[in-house]
Amino acid sequence: MAEPLLEVKGLKVRFATEDGIVRAVDGVDFQLERGKVLGIVGESGSGKSVTAMTLLGLTRGQNAAFEGEVIYKGQDLLWMPESRLRDVRGNEIAMIFQDPMTSLNPVYRIGYQIVEAIVEHESISKKQAKRRAIDLLKQVGIPNASERIDTYPHELSGGMRQRVMIALALSSNPDIVIADEPTTALDVTIQAQILALLDNLRAEFDSAVILITHDLGVVASIAHDILVMYAGRVVEAGPKRELFYDPQMPYTWGLLGSIPRLDRPKQEKLHSITGSPPSLINAPRGCKFRPRCPHVFDRCIEEPELLNRVQAPDHLDRCWLSLDDKRRLRDETIAREASIA
Amino acid sequence: MGAFIVRRLLGMIAVMFVVSFLVFVIFIKIPGGDPASRMAGKNPLPQNITNIRKQWGFDKPFYVQYVRMMQKTANGLVPGKHGQYDVLRSFDTRQDVAHEIKRGIPATMSLCIGAAIIWLFFGTLVGVISAVFAGRFSDRAITTAALIGVSMPVFWLGLVLRFFLAEKPNDPLFPDGGYVGLTDNPVEWAHHLILPWFCLSILFIGFYGRVLRSNMLDVMNEDYVRTAKAKGLGPKRVLLKHVLRNSMIPIVTLFALDFAAVLGGGAILTETVFDLKGVGWYAAQSVGGLDLPPIMGVTLYGAFFIVFFSAIVDIFYVWLDPRIRPS
Numbered sequence: 001m002a003e004p005l006l007e008v009k010g011l012k013v014r015f016a017t018e019d020g021i022v023r024a025v026d027g028v029d030f031q032l033e034r035g036k037v038l039g040i041v042g043e044s045g046s047g048k049s050v051t052a053m054t055l056l057g058l059t060r061g062q063n064a065a066f067e068g069e070v071i072y073k074g075q076d077l078l079w080m081p082e083s084r085l086r087d088v089r090g091n092e093i094a095m096i097f098q099d100p101m102t103s104l105n106p107v108y109r110i111g112y113q114i115v116e117a118i119v120e121h122e123s124i125s126k127k128q129a130k131r132r133a134i135d136l137l138k139q140v141g142i143p144n145a146s147e148r149i150d151t152y153p154h155e156l157s158g159g160m161r162q163r164v165m166i167a168l169a170l171s172s173n174p175d176i177v178i179a180d181e182p183t184t185a186l187d188v189t190i191q192a193q194i195l196a197l198l199d200n201l202r203a204e205f206d207s208a209v210i211l212i213t214h215d216l217g218v219v220a221s222i223a224h225d226i227l228v229m230y231a232g233r234v235v236e237a238g239p240k241r242e243l244f245y246d247p248q249m250p251y252t253w254g255l256l257g258s259i260p261r262l263d264r265p266k267q268e269k270l271h272s273i274t275g276s277p278p279s280l281i282n283a284p285r286g287c288k289f290r291p292r293c294p295h296v297f298d299r300c301i302e303e304p305e306l307l308n309r310v311q312a313p314d315h316l317d318r319c320w321l322s323l324d325d326k327r328r329l330r331d332e333t334i335a336r337e338a339s340i341a
Numbered sequence: 342m343g344a345f346i347v348r349r350l351l352g353m354i355a356v357m358f359v360v361s362f363l364v365f366v367i368f369i370k371i372p373g374g375d376p377a378s379r380m381a382g383k384n385p386l387p388q389n390i391t392n393i394r395k396q397w398g399f400d401k402p403f404y405v406q407y408v409r410m411m412q413k414t415a416n417g418l419v420p421g422k423h424g425q426y427d428v429l430r431s432f433d434t435r436q437d438v439a440h441e442i443k444r445g446i447p448a449t450m451s452l453c454i455g456a457a458i459i460w461l462f463f464g465t466l467v468g469v470i471s472a473v474f475a476g477r478f479s480d481r482a483i484t485t486a487a488l489i490g491v492s493m494p495v496f497w498l499g500l501v502l503r504f505f506l507a508e509k510p511n512d513p514l515f516p517d518g519g520y521v522g523l524t525d526n527p528v529e530w531a532h533h534l535i536l537p538w539f540c541l542s543i544l545f546i547g548f549y550g551r552v553l554r555s556n557m558l559d560v561m562n563e564d565y566v567r568t569a570k571a572k573g574l575g576p577k578r579v580l581l582k583h584v585l586r587n588s589m590i591p592i593v594t595l596f597a598l599d600f601a602a603v604l605g606g607g608a609i610l611t612e613t614v615f616d617l618k619g620v621g622w623y624a625a626q627s628v629g630g631l632d633l634p635p636i637m638g639v640t641l642y643g644a645f646f647i648v649f650f651s652a653i654v655d656i657f658y659v660w661l662d663p664r665i666r667p668s
Contacts, residue, residue, distance in 0.1 A: 058570060090573035097571075102564040105583055106664055116582075117572040152663045168572070 004031035005072070005175055005208050006055075006093075012067035013047075013054050020281040024050040026232035028068075029306065032176065037202060037209040039219030039240070041255065042229035045277050048212045051229070052178045054078070055210075056093055057085045072176075091121040094169035098181035100161035104153040110137075110164050111149035114171055121172045136167040139204075140197060159190035166197065170205060177202070178210045183218060195221055216255055220244065225314075228252050231278050231288035234306055238315035248310060248317035251289045253330055287318065295321060295329050345655075353648040360644045361414075361637060365407050368633050375399075376432045376633060397432075410637060414438075417638070429634045431627070438638035441623055448520040449619030451530065452537050452611065453603045460542035460549060461596060467546060468553025469585065475558055483550070490547035499540045499614035506536065518616035537615045541608055545599060549592060556588035563587070590661050594654055601650035605643025 013025035025047040032038050040048045053059045055070055055077060070077040072093070077085060097103040104113060114133040115126055122129075130149070137145035140163040153161055162182060169177050179198060183191035199222040202209050211223055219226055219240070226243045228236040228251065236249040247253055254273035275292040278284055284291055286301040293300070297320070304318040319326065369375075377393040378385070394400045398409060410429065417428040417439035429438040467487055471480040507517040515536050521529040560566065561584055569583040605620070612621035620639060627635035658665050 056571060058567060086573045086575060088573070089571055095568075095571040097564060097568060099564060103568045105565040105569070105587070107586055107662055108582075116574070120573050120575075120578075154664045165568075168568075 005034045006032040007071040008051075008055070008068070009071070010068040011051065011054065011070065011078070013050055013059060014065045015059075016063040016065070017281075022280045023232050023283060024280055025054065026280075026283070027306075028227075028229070028232075028234050030227055030234065030237065032208050032210065034175070034208055035202070035206055036224045037199070037211055037222050039223030039226040040210060040212045040229060041214065041216055041219055041226060043214060043277055045280070046229040047232040047280075048229050049180050052095070052180050052210060052212050055178065056089050056095060057082065058095075087121070090117050090169075090174070091172045092174050093176045093178065094172070094174040096162070096165050096169045096177065096179040096182045099185045100158055100165050101185065103165055104161060106153055109150050109152055110156070114149075114164075114168050117168055117171050133167070133171070136171055137164070139170070139201070140164070140167045141193075142167075158186055159194065162186060162190075162194055163197070166194075166201065170201060173205055174207055176208045176210065178212070180212045181214070182211070184213070184215070191218070192221075198222065216259055228255065231283055232280055233288065233318075234316075235289065235319075236315075236317040237306070238312065238317075242310075242312050242315045246310065246312070246315070247330070248315070248326060249289070249319045250293050250295050250321075250329075253333060257333070287320065295325075297321075349648075349652045349655075353645070353652075356648050357641055357644055361411065361641055362407065364637055364640050365410065365633075366403070368631075368636070369403055369406075371631075373631060379631065380432055410634070413634075414638065414641065429638060431632050431635050433630050433632045438635050441635065442620055442638055442642055445618060445620040445623045447522060447619075448617045449604065449606070449608065449612070449621060451520070451523060451534055452541065452608055452617055452619060453600065455534055456538045456541040456545075456603070456608075457596070457600050459538055460545035463542070463546045464549025465553060465589075465592075467550030468557060468588075469580070471550060471554045472557035472561070472584075472588075473580065475554070480554075484554075487547035487550045490543045491551075493543065495540050495544065495610040496614055498543065499536070499611060502536050502540065503614065518614075520617045520619070537611050537617060540614070541603065541611045549595065552595065553588060553592055556591055557584055560584050560587045586661075590658070593657055593661060597650040597654040597657075598647065601646040602643070605646035606639045607643065 008028055008030050011025055011028040015022045015024055028051050042048045050059055066078055068078060077088065111130060111133050114136065115129040118129040118132060119126060134145045134149055137149060142148050142160060142163055183194050186194060195218060198209060211219060213219060223240050225239055227234050228249065230251050236252050247256060257271040273292060278288055278291065287304050290296050290300045299320040304320055306316050306318050308316050310323065377390050377399050380393050381389045398406060413427055413429040416426040417437065419426060430436060431438060467483055471483045474480045503518065507513045507515045516533050519533055521533050523530045566579060566583050569579045606624045607621065609621040609625050612619045613625050623635060624639040
């Protein structure tokens, strides 16, 4: 395996609130290689956005506490002083946010906002930076880039604004782009365009992408590896094919089952996972998915480690069920769904 | 732009009409408001009052009186000496109202412009500091100080300051009220105005600081501020370029209207406490004497500033917030 670009080990993030300590991220490990797309999937509140923002130190604050390591080029970003971390932010690791409607400052022209990022990290003139901004806007597919550069965010559509956000993220040719739900706020047709754009630019700029989403359909299209997060921890991780064709966690089965499928007969009701995610203040003992899991048994009260339990080498999960039980239960579940249909 | 100015001018005329009419109607309806009996002095003969009524036109229907008064007001706006015109004159002193207001303008302008600069600067400073250190000791200390500032009425604070800093000491730090023209003696001008500036601005500093603090705390949670941080910008740049700029938009409206109000004679208390013979002081004198023409004059003068500055704000807004800009 090649030297990883980014390595996260035992990351924990806790926030002190009035109601108690929220364990927003409770043990996340992963590695990211150059040129790869890592998909992080999970429900709202599973800790995926907090994980992403923590990589850039954006969750730092008086009431936040951290544990673990975030190794990038031999340095630990988690404990790096703010002033040095600023050189990494936007320069070597850039971020694209969920809602392009609110993520750009409404009172500045888009060109100004891109130029501002470029001159922060490089000693070039504003004129050169502006020329580069125009090139970037062209690369992300904005027509009339040299005119559009002088528009304000409210004059652009949502898809165009997300393209601007991508141009902004790529402005300093970063090694890693973190895209936090980049297509959630967009129309379905625009979603596909933005994902294709992101994937092309990744290849062109030779950067790695962390794609955060709650939509398995989104990661299915461009991710190489997938992490499934639940209640602040990784519950299953592996290459995309493994995860889609041999999912080990009942939670992953639930996620896969809740995607509407065109290739299956139409069901009365779309499958959903019953219950809601546990409180991150008083999480259940043992497996965090236990209260919602239809296949729970006595061993689930014990804490499951994230281990390789199948033959495939990079496929990790946190489920106590034996391999035979998993296969059987999964096939039964699928068979039942087919018969309901 | 042309249409905007025309619309604003029409609006201004409408506002001035409504304001002047209301002032007029209220005045003739209040008890003791009859100018003739006041002008006739103590224990007048009924005949005297009737004569005065006739002479001044108080026997005419009220709308005729209103129109006459507006005509006289308009005459008063003609520049130069008003000898040959029938202008708006005080019932009590027969002085030309327009001239009296003009005489008060230098003192009022000096007070208001100076105080406005002080309160805008310190209000912003207080807001920024307490937002940046929100929840910590410096925020609480400043917030408490601002609350004390807001809670001190000008007539009390002004008198206390005047007493302890100007009247009581043998070697007083400040002159005991009054106004010296800027062109006559700039040093004395400032020396006379320091206490009034302080008194007038302290209230606004506290208020603006509170408003700006809460605006900034809201803006700090905006997504675009997170974007600015994720770009790697330094904290100062994020604060000044991204947070403050967006937080100042509501402050601009407040400022323009408050500034217009004090400029238009709203600093009545400060001017009275410190014997600054400005427009506000003149207004106070006239209200005390139930003297309609000066009240009318000062009211219209004040209404003019309010409408004028709200138009300026609208233009300034366009610069501050491009979303308002017509495409």
